[in-house]
Amino acid sequence: MEVNSTAAEFGFPAPVRPAATRAAALVAAGASLAGSPAAVAAASDVVFTMVGNPGDVRAIVLDGAAGVLAGLRPGGVLVDCTSSSPSLAREVAAAAHAAGCHAVDSPVSGGDVGARDGTLAILAGGDEAVVTWLGPLLAHLGRPTYMGPPGSGQSSKIANQIAVAGAVVGVSEAVAFAAAAGIDESLFLAAVSKGAAGSRVMDIFGERMVRREFATGGAVKYIVKDLGMALETEEGAKALPGTALFRQMFSAMVANGDGDLCLQGLITVVERLNGIRK
Structure with a gap:
């Protein structure tokens, strides 16, 4: 999926862990490259993920050593934009809660045009107060709608x-x-x-x-x-x-x-x- 900008261009520090072929362009746009999802999380208050399949989500989020939740500080927020499984979204939310963090399942719709133009429909599941707090960040991607408890976005x-x-x-x-x-x-x-x-x-x-x-x-x-x-x-x-x-x-x-x-x-x-x- 295309992106309309990097978080760094909006004034947010943006450590990333993308596929190697995409890293150069993101770093050139102002992002810093991290060695693992856990390293990204350790340097972030909010972590956005978007990968291909539920198995990929499980690997990068729930891995006990290198996953996002292994590095995210208490009070941090994971926003998973992958089109994934509702049951896995609930599992991730429960694991985040146990770690003192928050997780929002937030898949998007609008294709490459919406991604490029920042007009994606964002379907958010999780704690409504957390989704509201994320509003200024999500607004750079498109229009967020709170859909309900964990799994509702998926x-x-x-x-x-x-x-x-x-x-x-x-x-x-x-x-x-x-x-x-x-x-x-x-x-x-x-x-x-x-x-x-x-x-x-x-x-x-x-x-x-x-x-x-x-x-x-x-x-x-x-x-x-x-x-x-x-x-x-x-x-x-x-x-x-x-x-x-x-x-x-x-x-x-x-x-x-x-x-x-x-x-x-x-x-x-x-x-x-x-x-x-x-």
């Missing part, structure tokens, strides 16, 4: 991903249908985007489909993970036939070797099903 993000997946499927099929009918795809999108079919998903992904720009945005393998959590979690609705179909379609992208491409690449699955070659 449950909200899973629900969000169901809606996004369905919308991407709809736009993909609509664009493929229009093109096969001989209609100019860009003209079609411009015509319907201000009507009932218009959506934020269409605005972000529609023209990228038309331009065959499949490498910009979040990798499809992550929405497969998120939809899997929707289907496998023991909380919430149990019968989600649309979600199961959406996951199957995005999984087809992964099976085709396109798991690192972005959501708009789903149109290639629709085209393959219809024998359309581009």
Whole structure:
């Protein structure tokens, strides 16, 4: 995911522990490089994390020697922006509480555009007073909404991903249908985007489909993970036939070797099903 700035540019000291390939750019922007998540936490009052999967969250947060909670001082706050498991978010919150700290599960939605522009929807679960206190920091990322107790942010993000997946499927099929009918795809999108079919998903992904720009945005393998959590979690609705179909379609992208491409690449699955070659 892109970022619109570093904390250092807003006047906050910003020790970081990113992937090695991203470290140089962050350090050049004013961050300082730490040797472990625990070292980041020891130098911070608030630690933001965003990694790929629940297993990554467990490793960087709960590791007894090098994890964030091993270094965070009493009263410190962990803000996990990973799209992760509600049950793990509750486990992290309990571990933070036992250490005299606070944890907020705070996944985000808005894609690379929202990250770049600082307009992300931020879905926060945890102690409401802590989320309110974090407001000035979260405002640099987008618009925070308090969703409820620990795990509520993650449950909200899973629900969000169901809606996004369905919308991407709809736009993909609509664009493929229009093109096969001989209609100019860009003209079609411009015509319907201000009507009932218009959506934020269409605005972000529609023209990228038309331009065959499949490498910009979040990798499809992550929405497969998120939809899997929707289907496998023991909380919430149990019968989600649309979600199961959406996951199957995005999984087809992964099976085709396109798991690192972005959501708009789903149109290639629709085209393959219809024998359309581009």
